[in-house]
Amino acid sequence: MPDFPWDRLEPAKAKAARHPDGIVDLSVGTPVDPVPAVIQDALRAATDTPGYPMTAGGARLRDTIRDWCVRECGAPADGLGVLPTIGSKELVAWLPTLLGLGPGDVVVVPSVCYPTYEVGARLAGAEVVRTDSLTALGPSTRVGLVWVNSPGNPTGQVLPAGHLRKVVDWARERGAVVASDECYHALGWEAQPVSVLSAEVHGGDLTGLLAVHSLSKRSNLAGYRAGFVAGDPAIVGELLAVRKHAGMIVPAPVQAAMVAALTDDEHVADQQQRYAARRDQLRAALTGAGFTVFHSTAGLYLWISRDEDCWSTVDWFAERGILVAPGAFYGPAGQRHVRVALTASDERVTTAVGRLG
Numbered sequence: 001m002p003d004f005p006w007d008r009l010e011p012a013k014a015k016a017a018r019h020p021d022g023i024v025d026l027s028v029g030t031p032v033d034p035v036p037a038v039i040q041d042a043l044r045a046a047t048d049t050p051g052y053p054m055t056a057g058g059a060r061l062r063d064t065i066r067d068w069c070v071r072e073c074g075a076p077a078d079g080l081g082v083l084p085t086i087g088s089k090e091l092v093a094w095l096p097t098l099l100g101l102g103p104g105d106v107v108v109v110p111s112v113c114y115p116t117y118e119v120g121a122r123l124a125g126a127e128v129v130r131t132d133s134l135t136a137l138g139p140s141t142r143v144g145l146v147w148v149n150s151p152g153n154p155t156g157q158v159l160p161a162g163h164l165r166k167v168v169d170w171a172r173e174r175g176a177v178v179a180s181d182e183c184y185h186a187l188g189w190e191a192q193p194v195s196v197l198s199a200e201v202h203g204g205d206l207t208g209l210l211a212v213h214s215l216s217k218r219s220n221l222a223g224y225r226a227g228f229v230a231g232d233p234a235i236v237g238e239l240l241a242v243r244k245h246a247g248m249i250v251p252a253p254v255q256a257a258m259v260a261a262l263t264d265d266e267h268v269a270d271q272q273q274r275y276a277a278r279r280d281q282l283r284a285a286l287t288g289a290g291f292t293v294f295h296s297t298a299g300l301y302l303w304i305s306r307d308e309d310c311w312s313t314v315d316w317f318a319e320r321g322i323l324v325a326p327g328a329f330y331g332p333a334g335q336r337h338v339r340v341a342l343t344a345s346d347e348r349v350t351t352a353v354g355r356l357g
Contacts, residue, residue, distance in 0.1 A: 001122060005115055005329040012318040019321025024352040026282075027323045029153070029300045029341045031220040033274060036267035039219060039260045046256035053252040055244045057084040057228075061255045068262045069211075069230050072185065073195035079206065080197070081236030083243070084250040084258065087225035088183050088214035092116045095179060095210075096124035096145055098242050099235075105144040108137065111333045112155055114181065117147045130331055134170045143176045151184040151193050151298035154330050154339035158191040158298050161200045168201060172208055177235065179210045183227075184299035186218040186268055187275060191297040197230060206232045217300055218268050219261040226250065226258050275300065278342045278349045285356040286340065294337065302340040303327075313338045320355045 009027060016023045056062065065082040069075035085091040093116050096107055107121035111130045121128045126144065129137065137143065148167055150159035164180070171178045180196035194201060197211050210231040216222035229236065243249075250258075261267075283293060283302060291304040306313065310326035317324045317338070325341070327334025344352070 001119065009314070009323070009325070012314050013323050015315075015318040016321050016323045021321065021351065024322045024344060024348045024355070026341045026344055026352065027325045027339075029217070029343050031216065031222050032343055032345050033220050033271065035220050035223075036261075036264070036270075038264050038267065039221065039257045042260035043224075043253050043257040046253040049252035051252075053249055053255060055249045056240055057082070057250065058252075058255055061259055064259045064262050065228050065230060069195075069197055073182075073211065073230075074198035074200075075195070075211075075230065076197075076199070076204070076206070079233060080230055081206075081233030082228060082230045083236050083240055084255060085212075085227040085229055086248060086250055087216065087222075088181070088212050088227035089116055090225075090248070091212055091227065091229055092181065093120045093123060094248075095239075096120050096126050098239050099145060099177060101126045101144040104142060106137075106140065106142045108134070108143055108146040108176075110147065110149060110152065110331075112152075112327070112331045112337075113147070113149055114153045115329060117149075117181075121145075130333075134167060141174050143171070143174055146171050146176055146178050147181065148178065148196070149181040151187065152295070153181075153184065153299065154301050154325065154327065154334070154337075155294065155303045156184075156296035156299040156301050158188070158193050161194045161198065164194060164196055164201045165203070168196070168209065175208075177208050177210060177232075179212060181212045183212065183214040184217055185213065187272065187300060188298040189276065189279065189296075193298055208232055208235070210235060215258060215261050218271065220271065221257070221261060224254050224257055226254050226261070228258075274346075275342050278344070278346065281349055281353050282340060282342065285353040289356045300342050302342070303337055304340060305337040307336055310335055310338050322352050322355060 101124045103125045105126040107126045109117040111132050118128050214227040294303045296302045325339040327337035
């Protein structure tokens, strides 16, 4: 396995921490705002649950996930398979294995992307190909899984429906699964994300399609490990069968919290406003400091560059007490970029803006 990338950031973190006014950590997209009260209340009300919860999720949770997918993603009301997951990272890491992929199979990931896509392929023993153009793969029939990510991490790029439809058509011709990581779906700024569950992408047929969602960002539930996968009911059924054996079960109190989170839109709008304000401040400060912002039309990050090695940029920020993530973490094509997260308190964002000015 590759070294855990964040360990390589420790020297820069130590330098940034020596700033007299403390570190501003904009490197990791971990929520810092409170868990909404409606969700905390639902969790507390469900704590007296001594029995084993269902791996498939309780009926109320399954219905809630389906309703949310129809409302927010344009998914079909009938024939949609859903399954709660222990956050989204574990599903991303284990999906190739759960699908039965292994040596001789190919997992396609974006050229710049979340590192766990590659980790999951390696865990299964499959080959990884980084590309944003599937035509570069030619007529290969060894592809078992294609990852797409919109809005993208780290780039914040939104893939249009036409692009997603081409990926789906290409994968179906080869019998490959398309997994769409949509964890930032609720955070569209200058562009609105399109789900792979939408009919304009799949044409009324969910075969071979999975959408991965998380409540970590939209509802500040990173600490709850609450996510789900939805799509082709046959594939979801296969995932459920394996997960039953493996004990991959979302705790009952967390399932109750997920129901509350997915049926309340007010807290999502409030959180969107917080991130939008922080984004506006940071974007203006970064461009004023000479950086160019690329993509970043949705999601929790600003993908920036001033056309130098990413580690030089990381050091420049660390000298000002600010920690950012080097683009090299996300693939060789990110070597001259850094990722700036919006997940810091209002006070720390204001502090960062002052230092950049």
